[in-house]
Amino acid sequence: MNTPFYRLNLADAFAAALAKEKKAVIVTGDPEFNALEKEIKINWLK
Numbered sequence: 001m002n003t004p005f006y007r008l009n010l011a012d013a014f015a016a017a018l019a020k021e022k023k024a025v026i027v028t029g030d031p032e033f034n035a036l037e038k039e040i041k042i043n044w045l046k
Contacts, residue, residue, distance in 0.1 A: 006035050016040055 008016065012032055019026050019040045026033060029045035036042070 004039075008032050008036075 006013075006016075009032070012030065015026060016033070016036055016039070018024070025041040025043055026036075027043045027045065033040075033042055
């Protein structure tokens, strides 16, 4: 199985994993989440 690899700091990785598990939306302006747009829902702050 090919698991995608993303470079995130620990807090962002925890937030992304929790959002994916709970089918929640991340609200952020942090560009580190760009790579995860296909994995989780993101509302971008401007």
